[in-house]
Amino acid sequence: MTPTTTPFKDVTASLDDRSREVFRRIVESYLESGDPLGSRNLSRLLPMSLSPASVRNVMSDLEDLGLIYAPHVSAGRLPTQLGLRFFVDAFMQVGDLSAEERGSIERQIRPPGPDQPMENLLTEASLMLSGLSRGAGLVIAAKSDPVLKHVEFIRLEPTKALAVLVGEHNQIENRIIDLPAGITASQLTEAANFLNANLAGQTLVELRNQIEKLKQQVAGELDVLSQDLVERGLAVWSGGRDEEKPTRLIVRGRANLLEGLAGTDDIDRLRLLFDDLERKESLVEILNLAESGSGVRIFIGSENKLFSLSGSSLIVAPYRDGEDRIVGAVGVIGPTRLNYSRIVPMVDYTAQLMARLSRSGR
Template identity: 55%
Template structure:
């Protein structure tokens, strides 16, 4: 059974800390001879081997090969992260890069979110993940393009420059002029509103009989607005950036794990569910290896934190995924900073 940190001797804690930090830094198992040369430890290789043997019996360390030294197990990493890790605040350069990603131009907010996630991916050498609600653009123009006698393409242009297309069913017997009439009405009357605002305004105008539309065009307008609104906030946007970061120089030693991880990253629905489970609480959540079934096969770790609006509402989740050999002390504060940056962007 894994002992709590406070039940370990000072000697065991120090050896354990050095083994974990060395492994996270190099990715290689650590031997007793290497540890004996570290300044301040003041232990012989034989004493260190005895301590490491005890730590292995506790399930905190493991030896991948008989003479290869020791490396932390998932239980060991969990104990280290929860009880011993000393976080390192992002440097001024890292802070400027993350905050600069959110100021990436005047385009759609999803672009700024993607840019920020890409920066986090680059700094952490992991894949960056962010789950945010689909934001409704404010309308600038709406058009309808006939496709056949019973279908048309509804085209929505937002004030932020975004363009979305949806195929809609046309009412039977719709006159040709109704498409143009409906598009002109929407563009002139509902411009500057979000989709939900446009639907509410349309309902009020129809109720007051102020909508200058015949029945066919009115039906078309309602269909055009409904086809976007029904998958608005209910369908979150998952953005994944930096998968190529997982193919670093150390990946050649463990290609099977990396291939498995890349396959797992294709399961967007499961990733969204994982990130959604990190919505509770204020601190970043850390999933190590098999603690999460999605990435159990690849032995990967996920660090995720909720993104909160100024009023405290959770408006998304941001995180990274990489090998269990992450520099947790450095990456966790980066995720914290990215969450704070996106909070301001999404508020």
């Protein structure tokens, strides 16, 4: 797990054993029930003998440090966002998943079959994280660069054509290109046949790396108009799309976030979160958050601007392909009282599985 803030050295040094135990019990009670914990109930939970009055004194010191607060007069105490961060960084113990838990995750994230798109795998991972965390499961993946199976030109009008690219798993991508003046139907077919003969079995990225070589080959095998068409197609397919930051976001289990909402303000904050997730720039931002450190990252409430208004927490980890490039991220979104110690190893292991499948080419 990568720390998201500077260490709380001064805070840790100012807490004695009593204060640490009182603070830990308040946070654990909040994570379990969401309710404030009062001094009388807390005094019964502590391993040491401490009266309710003494507990209140310790609570007052913790409030002065900004770690807890009272939501209402005469109420118990809840951790602040700073307190939650301090708990995660200084107190939380993250264990490993059991063999049974690992097996359950592996059974739910199966590689898609030869004729199934990668989208199936992403959806399964998102559903699994949602089900196990009771939050919203999130998967971000770079748009796949499919292996080309077939190319075809379809004339739309005298000067326009639809270039159809079919991938190995029957993904279809269409681009409109300008036609050279005077090109015939047979020349459209000739240009498509040339591309199919030379491009089948390659990705668009691989295609970009050999454009100049293909241009030389075209000049020797095709007439001028067919050569012009091929070069126009290569130009359209080989560039101009990086600015779109092609990523896919799959979120499952949004209904889980509705559980326990108290009123209109909570629902409005959740709506803000959903609106944020629909924005394409949010995908890039989440991916950047995952890339900013190795391993699992924890962001609580307003620690990142994406979720600052909704007050949600994000646990996220990147995964890499066979060339060690970050190609996506998996995570869980939920309220600040997520079970962090349980979800962190779950997200971590899911990221490892996704990386393994990415490296195997699936």
